[in-house]
Amino acid sequence: MTAARALVGAIAAVAAAAAWGQESVSFTPPEVALILRHGPWPQPAPRDPSNRVSGNPAAIALGQRLFFDARLSANGAVACATCHAPAKAWTDGRRQAAGLASLDRNAPSILDAGRLRWFSWDGGTDSLWAQALRAMLDPREMGAGAPLVAKVVRSDPALECRYRVAFGGSQPDDERLLVDAAKAIAAFVETRTSGRAPFDEFRDALTRGDREAAARYPLAAQRGLQLFVGKGNCSVCHFGASFTNGEFHDVGVPFMLAPGRVDAGRHGGIKRLLADPYNLLGKYSDDQSRASATKTRHVELQHANFGQFKTPSLRNVALTAPYMHDGRLATLRDVVRHYSELDLERLHTHGEQLLRPLKLSDRESEDLVAFLESLTDPRATAPPKAARPVAGCKPRVR
Amino acid sequence: MTVRRRVAAVLLAGALALEAAAQGCDAPGTRLESDRYIVVYRTRPAKLAVGEHFAIDALVCPKGQSAPPAGLRVDATMPEHRHGMNYRATVAAKGGGRYVAEGLLFHMPGRWLLLFDVEARGSADRLATDIVLE
Numbered sequence: 001m002t003a004a005r006a007l008v009g010a011i012a013a014v015a016a017a018a019a020w021g022q023e024s025v026s027f028t029p030p031e032v033a034l035i036l037r038h039g040p041w042p043q044p045a046p047r048d049p050s051n052r053v054s055g056n057p058a059a060i061a062l063g064q065r066l067f068f069d070a071r072l073s074a075n076g077a078v079a080c081a082t083c084h085a086p087a088k089a090w091t092d093g094r095r096q097a098a099g100l101a102s103l104d105r106n107a108p109s110i111l112d113a114g115r116l117r118w119f120s121w122d123g124g125t126d127s128l129w130a131q132a133l134r135a136m137l138d139p140r141e142m143g144a145g146a147p148l149v150a151k152v153v154r155s156d157p158a159l160e161c162r163y164r165v166a167f168g169g170s171q172p173d174d175e176r177l178l179v180d181a182a183k184a185i186a187a188f189v190e191t192r193t194s195g196r197a198p199f200d201e202f203r204d205a206l207t208r209g210d211r212e213a214a215a216r217y218p219l220a221a222q223r224g225l226q227l228f229v230g231k232g233n234c235s236v237c238h239f240g241a242s243f244t245n246g247e248f249h250d251v252g253v254p255f256m257l258a259p260g261r262v263d264a265g266r267h268g269g270i271k272r273l274l275a276d277p278y279n280l281l282g283k284y285s286d287d288q289s290r291a292s293a294t295k296t297r298h299v300e301l302q303h304a305n306f307g308q309f310k311t312p313s314l315r316n317v318a319l320t321a322p323y324m325h326d327g328r329l330a331t332l333r334d335v336v337r338h339y340s341e342l343d344l345e346r347l348h349t350h351g352e353q354l355l356r357p358l359k360l361s362d363r364e365s366e367d368l369v370a371f372l373e374s375l376t377d378p379r380a381t382a383p384p385k386a387a388r389p390v391a392g393c394k395p396r397v398r
Numbered sequence: 399m400t401v402r403r404r405v406a407a408v409l410l411a412g413a414l415a416l417e418a419a420a421q422g423c424d425a426p427g428t429r430l431e432s433d434r435y436i437v438v439y440r441t442r443p444a445k446l447a448v449g450e451h452f453a454i455d456a457l458v459c460p461k462g463q464s465a466p467p468a469g470l471r472v473d474a475t476m477p478e479h480r481h482g483m484n485y486r487a488t489v490a491a492k493g494g495g496r497y498v499a500e501g502l503l504f505h506m507p508g509r510w511l512l513l514f515d516v517e518a519r520g521s522a523d524r525l526a527t528d529i530v531l532e
Contacts, residue, residue: 033532037507117449236506245449247484247505294451298501300486353480 024215025222032206034229039203041241041315045114045193050127050293051183052286054190057388059166063188064387065159066181071152072136074143075100080135080185083107086383089319090192095327099141104257106327109320111380112313114190117246117295121309121325122269126296127285128186130278133179146174149181161393179284192384194315195377199225202374217374223364224371232339232358232368243314243375248305251355252338252346253324255307263326266308270301316380318373332372336365422495423459430525434464435516437525448507448531451485454499458516469517472499474510474529507531 027035045055053059066072070079083097084090090109092098097107105121113119119131136144153159154177167180198217202225205213228234239245248266255263273296278284280293287293309325323329329338340360347355360368389395423429427438439456446452458467470489475482487499504510510529515522 037532236508239448239507245505247449294501295485295503298451298485298488298503300484302484304481353478 024211025219025226027226031226031229034235035203035225036207037240038235038243039200039207039241041196041200041203042193043115043241045190048114048128048186048190049287049289049291050280050285051129051186053166053180053183053187056166056187058162058390059184059187060191061188061387061390062159062162062166062181063184063186064384065162066153066185067188069152072142072144072149072181073100074139074148078142080132080142083135083141084110087381089316089380091320093321095322097141099135099138100143101140103140104263105325106322108312109316110189111192111194111316112242113192114186115242116244118248118269118310120269122265122272123248123310124269124272125276125278126273126280126293128189129179129183130276130280132185132189133182133278134276136178136182146178150174150177153177153181158394162390165390165393179278195379197315197377198374199371218370220367220370221374222371224367224369224374227360227364227368228371231364233354234339236354237311238314244311246311248308248310249354250304250308250347251324252342252344253309253326253328254346262307264306265325266305266310267301267303270299270305273299274301314372315375316377318376319380332369333365336360336368336372340365422457425457427455427457428527430514430527431461432516432523432525434461434518435459435467435523435525436461437514437516439514446504446529446531449503449505451501451503454487454497454502456497456499456514458495458497458514460495460518465518467495467516467518470497470499471513471515471517471522472497472502473513473515474502474504475513476506476508477511478509479506504529504531 048054067080067084070077070082072079078099082099083092084107085092090111092107094107096105097103108121113128113131116128117123117126119125119128120134125131125134135141136149153163163177163180163184166184172180198221202214202217202222205211205217228238237245237247237249248269250265255265257263273279276282280287280296281290285293290297317323318332321331323332323335324338329335339355340358342355342357344356358364423436423438425438427440430437430439436459437456438459439454442453442455443450454472456470456472458470460466469491472487472489473482483503484505485501485503487502489497489499491497508531510531512527512529514525516525
């Protein structure tokens with residue numbers, strides 16, 4: 001269906017619902033066009049050209065085992081899943097993440113992470129595998145080194161078998177094996193995608209011109225959606241089917257950690273990225289064309305980057321409290337209040353002029369929360385299916 | 399060849415080059431003009447999308463007696479938002495006034511101002527055009 005036909009159908013659906021006296025918000029054509037931009041969902045999972053095992057079933061199976069394996073940490077007690085627990089929508093529910101030590105930032109969900117351009121709140125890594133690698137190496141997170149990871153993989157017959165099937169029969173050195181382990185974890189994380197939410201049903205009903213289905217979307221969520229694409233101007237940054245433009249903004253959240261300590265956000269992230277030997281310009285990328293490194297080659301360090309943090313996806317946001325990069329806001333109502341009562345004095349003086357206090361009424365705030373809650377996939381907290389068997393490898397890990 | 403003939407040959411070659419450049423700037427694409435230059439550009443891909451990297455093929459033609467371009471810079475801003483791109487475009491000269499800019503990305507919907515700075519003899523002409531992304 002073309003965009004024009006979809007728009008006509010959507011407008012017809014809204015008009016028809018109104019004509020039949022059903023409870024429905026009257027969206028303007030520009031609002032409908034903006035709503036349609038937030039789908040369709042789900043979208044095809046992209047493959048990562050910098051990761052030669054992206055989409056490889058044996059690598060996904062290996063990555064799933066590694067993701068839950070605490071032996072990959074210095075104390076044997078921290079796994080990727082410690083901060084990205086399936087039952088918590090692949091976050092940890094904590095204000096700030098804790099691995100071997102406490103961190104300064106909130107653990108983001110890994111759902112739909114394969115669609116992102118940058119990783120971590122500051123975008124300090126440019127691929128999913130580099131992000132997995134960083135978490136393994138960071139002394140505050142898992143604190144592993146290449147020798148530890150290589151030893152775990154080589155000494156466990158089940159892991160070693162899956163590694164051999166996924167990556168071939170070569171005998172890599174420790175560092176190469178560490179990178180491969182990260183790529184297997186990334187291949188697994190790419191499969192963690194969220195399903196359809198009530199919003200998607202409404203959006204597609206608009207597209208089809210299906211007034212009855214559209215009318216099943218709660219009225220409060222419809223009003224909240226209208227605020228989201230209209231008065232709130234939220235969809236400028238929370239753009240597209242993933243509800244994020246994948247870039248970085250200063251939204252007035254303080255970045256002072258303690259007297260004398262700041263979180264530089266994107267400014268520090270770009271510096272870290274460009275110094276990272278595992279970035280997409282480096283020798284470990286499997287993309288020989290380096291086309292996937294365009295972003296890394298061209299990203300520009302700007303003064304305004306200081307205190308900017310990545311726009312998070314809003315899919316399943318109701319399941320991922322607390323909020324903001326440092327987890328300072330406990331509930332979605334707190335987040336809505338933040339934007340409603342925004343303190344412009346906190347915004348970067350060199351920054352963009354996008355935000356202003358929304359000054360929402362109580363009902364508008366509740367409506368916006370109802371809309372955000374309608375972005376929830378009911379299966380987002382389901383545990384992953386057991387890893388697929390790999391031919392020639394025994395099913396049990398330990 | 400006499401000096402007079404050499405001068406005539408050089409002038410003829412210059413005139414032909416200008417003519418060729420002028421003809422080139424009749425090529426398909428979006429055409430921008432300043433007092434001294436014409437820029438014709440096309441984006442790759444032709445249809446731009448929010449959050450997708452793109453490149454620009456540009457041809458710069460001097461008008462009248464203007465000097466040939468010495469270089470080209472390409473940038474973009476969102477005036478209403480008071481910010482630019484998060485990426486710096488690299489521009490490569492391909493000869494004959496042709497340039498290729500790579501690495502651009504518009505990360506938000508809305509009105510972008512695409513900027514071409516044609517450098518020549520120590521100064522620059524700025525040519526600009528609006529691109530609205532929905």
